Structure formats: structure tokens, C-alpha cells
Amino acid sequence: MSVVVTGATGHLGRLVVESLLERGYPAAEVTATGRSIEKLADLAERGVTVRRADFGDRASLREAFEGADTVLLVSGSELGKRVEQHRNAVEAAKEVGVGHLVYTSxxxxxxxxxxxxxxxxxxEEILAASGLNHTILRNGWYSELYGQTLEQARAHGFFVGSAGQGRIASASRVDLAEAAAVVLADPVPHDGTVLELTGDTAWTNDELAGYLSEILGREVAYRDLSSDEHRAALLAAGLDAGLADFLVGVDGNIRDGELSHTTSSLSELLGRPTTPVTETLRRLA
Ligand SMILES: NC(=O)c1ccc[n+]([C@@H]2O[C@H](COP(=O)([O-])OP(=O)(O)OC[C@H]3O[C@@H](n4cnc5c(N)ncnc54)[C@H](OP(=O)(O)O)[C@@H]3O)[C@@H](O)[C@H]2O)c1
Structure with a gap:
């Protein structure tokens, strides 16, 4: 069963390829793709096929997906361009007769x-309309994103935000990649399913401050700001307005509980509890 992974030059896709290989999936059956394929040279040396695939170039996608039983479409990173990019990938998969497409949502x-x-x-709607066999992995917020918070806490003893008491059911990228590998290795039971993949527990920024205090061995506080104060603090720290608005928007979503829901789907796929955020932070410390 040949598997093609997009975004293998990025964090998640690389971890998926590594997880497939660790699980004993034959390297000869795995194709790793991305634009910057020089990052994949070590995988090529280990027998993985490496192909350049650009979401903006349908022909490159068709070539990359040719002969694939299963494709993992890791969502792209260019905000605002992704619907057309993902449409290209779905249509290319259909054109070359891919058996099953898994999408990270x-x-x-x-x-x-x-x-x-x-x-x-x-x-997701494009995929549903495509007629392709498919599985949606709705990946939770990455715990690894809080590596930056850890560095702020290490430097200053506090971090700021506007998420209030909102909870975050974050999941480690490593767990999410392993779950994707489980699905890719045997996609048929997951055909037509939408899996909400979260960490087993959700935490607040106040709780995060407590975890960081313990990990860093120093008092760490979370300073909760209004959205306007948060935006001003981010601009003063040198972020551009677009990124500041984005981060304030996400914190507003967290405050509203949009990332607070936990499910057991990730731990069920993994066959073990999910990795606690504290373990991910300790690894990053
Ligand atoms: N759940 C979360 O908390 C969270 C957080 C951030 C992002 N995400 C989403 O999850 C995805 C994977 O996360 P990640 O940490 O692995 O991100 P990442 O390290 O930034 O990797 C993004 C990947 O997308 C590829 N890509 C981007 N634009 C492309 C294009 N036009 N054509 C082909 N490939 C393209 C990149 O390939 P090249 O570098 O070779 O171009 C790279 O391999 C992100 O892209 C984003 O959609 C989720």
C-alpha cells in the first residue's frame, strides 16, 4: 500500500513519515513531498521516495500522487491561499485515482x-463533494506552540495573553503524527469519518503558568489582558499588525471556549493516554 505525505518538509509531515517507518511501514512504500525537498535528503537515503509537490502546481501534485493508494494532505501554511491549494491537491488525487485521502483539519x-x-x-466540503474515499483528522492545537511561551517565561517570569480562563485541549504534534500514521497504515475502517483529535485534558493559562514555574524552577505568572491591551503589547514587542490581530483573535477564541473540548479519539487511535502538555514542555525546556 503506497502512501504519499504532503508537507513532509514541515514539522508534522516529517513526524508522520518517521512514525510510519518506526511502525515498520516499508520505506519503499512511502513518498515524502514538499517544495523544499532538499530537507528530505536523509529520508531518500533511508529508501523513502522524495518528490517535489507544490500546491500551486497541479501537474507536480499529479506526479507526486501517481500510483498512491493513500495520500495524507497536510494542510498548507499559506493562510488565505489554502482553499485553492487544497482544491488542487484533491482534484489531482482524483485525476490519478488515489484510493483514499486523509486531510488534517x-x-x-x-x-x-x-x-x-x-x-x-x-x-472538508471540497473533499466531501469529490467522491474520494476520505478521512478528516481535525487536529487539536499543538502543545509545541507553547515552546515560545516557555522562552518568554524563562526570560521574564511572566507571559501575557487575552485568553482569560479559556481552556486549551492541546495535543502534541508527535501524538497527532502517530495518529495520522495509524490511519494511513489502515485507512479503510476510517473511511468517511471525522476525528476530533485533542489532548485528554484541557488547561488554562493560569495552570500553564503553574506548570512552567515547576519546569523552569522559577515563579511564572500569567497576566491576562483585554484584547486591546494584548494587541498593544504585541505591537510594542515588534510584531506586525497582521500577526498581532491573529494572535489576539485566537486568544479570543480560546476565551470563548473554542479550543476547550476534549475527546477520546486521539488516545483511542494511539492505544494510550495522550502526551500531557507538561511532558512536551519539559522536552522543549
Ligand atoms: N494544530 C495547530 O496548532 C496548528 C498550528 C499551526 C499550523 N497548523 C496547520 O498544520 C499544518 C502542519 O503543521 P506544521 O507544524 O507541520 O507546519 P509547518 O512546519 O509550517 O509545515 C508546513 C508544510 O506545508 C508545506 N507547504 C506550505 N505551502 C505549500 C505549498 N504551496 N505547496 C506545497 N507544500 C506547501 C511546507 O512545505 P515547504 O516548506 O517545502 O514549502 C511544509 O512542509 C500547517 O501547515 C497548518 O496548516 C496547525
Missing amino acids: APRASDTTLILAPEHKAT
Whole structure:
């Protein structure tokens, strides 16, 4: 069963390829793709096929997907361009007769105010209309994103945000990649399913401050700001307005509980509890 992974030059896709190989999936059956394929040279040395695939170039996608039983479409990183890019990937998969497409989406993409969701929702709809066998992995918020918070806490003893008491059911990328590998290795039982993949527990920024205090061995506080104060603090720290608005928007979503839902789907796929955020933070410390 040949598997093609897009975004293998990025964090998640690389971890998926590594997880497939660790699980004993034959390297000869795995194709790793991305644009910057020089990053994949070590995988090529280990017998993985490496192909360049650009979401903006349908011919490259067709070539990359040719002969694939299963494709993992890791959502792209160019916000605002992704619906057309993902449409290209879905249509290319259809044109070359891919058997099953797995897509990494966002939490509750079809029914959320999460500012990142619309492109994922649109992609899910494109997939549903395509007639392809498919599985949606609605990946939870990455625990690894809080590596930056850890560095702020290490430097200053506090971090700021505007998420209030909102809970975050974050999941580690490593767990999400392993879950994707489980589905890719045997996609048929997951055909037509939408899996909400979250960590087993959700935490608040106040709780995160407590975890960081313990990990860093120093007092760490969370300073909760209004959205306007948060935006001003981010601009003062040198972020551009677009990124500041994005981060304030996400914190507003968190405050509203949009990332608070936990499910057991990730731990069920893994056959073990999910990795606690504290373990991910300790690894990053
Ligand atoms: N759940 C979360 O908390 C969270 C957070 C951030 C992002 N995400 C989403 O999850 C995805 C994977 O996360 P990640 O951490 O692995 O992100 P990442 O490290 O930034 O990787 C993104 C991947 O997308 C590929 N890509 C981007 N534009 C492309 C294009 N036009 N054509 C072909 N490939 C393209 C990149 O390939 P090249 O570098 O070779 O171009 C790279 O391999 C992200 O792209 C984003 O959609 C989720």
C-alpha cells in the first residue's frame, strides 16, 4: 500500500513519515513531498521516495500522487491561499485515482468561530463533494506552540495573553503524527469519518503558568489582558499588525471556549493516554 505525505518538509509531515517507518511501514512504500525537498535528503537515503509537490502546481501534485493508494494532505501554511491549494491537491488525487485521502483539519471546523476554521471547513466540503474515499483528522492545537511561551517565561517570569480562563485541549504534534500514521497504515475502517483529535485534558493559562514555574524552577505568572491591551503589547514587542490581530483573535477564541473540548479519539487511535502538555514542555525546556 503506497502512501504519499504532503508537507513532509514541515514539522508534522516529517513526524508522520518517521512514525510510519518506526511502525515498520516499508520505506519503499512511502513518498515524502514538499517544495523544499532538499530537507528530505536523509529520508531518500533511508529508501523513502522524495518528490517535489507544490500546491500551486497541479501537474507536480499529479506526479507526486501517481500510483498512491493513500495520500495524507497536510494542510498548507499559506493562510488565505489554502482553499485553492487544497482544491488542487484533491482534484489531482482524483485525476490519478488515489484510493483514499486523509486531510488534517482544525478543531470542529464545520461548527466553530475559530478564526482559522473557514479554510479548513471549505476544504472538508471540497473533499466531501469529490467522491474520494476520505478521512478528516481535525487536529487539536499543538502543545509545541507553547515552546515560545516557555522562552518568554524563562526570560521574564511572566507571559501575557487575552485568553482569560479559556481552556486549551492541546495535543502534541508527535501524538497527532502517530495518529495520522495509524490511519494511513489502515485507512479503510476510517473511511468517511471525522476525528476530533485533542489532548485528554484541557488547561488554562493560569495552570500553564503553574506548570512552567515547576519546569523552569522559577515563579511564572500569567497576566491576562483585554484584547486591546494584548494587541498593544504585541505591537510594542515588534510584531506586525497582521500577526498581532491573529494572535489576539485566537486568544479570543480560546476565551470563548473554542479550543476547550476534549475527546477520546486521539488516545483511542494511539492505544494510550495522550502526551500531557507538561511532558512536551519539559522536552522543549
Ligand atoms: N494544530 C495547530 O496548532 C496548528 C498550528 C499551526 C499550523 N497548523 C496547520 O498544520 C499544518 C502542519 O503543521 P506544521 O507544524 O507541520 O507546519 P509547518 O512546519 O509550517 O509545515 C508546513 C508544510 O506545508 C508545506 N507547504 C506550505 N505551502 C505549500 C505549498 N504551496 N505547496 C506545497 N507544500 C506547501 C511546507 O512545505 P515547504 O516548506 O517545502 O514549502 C511544509 O512542509 C500547517 O501547515 C497548518 O496548516 C496547525
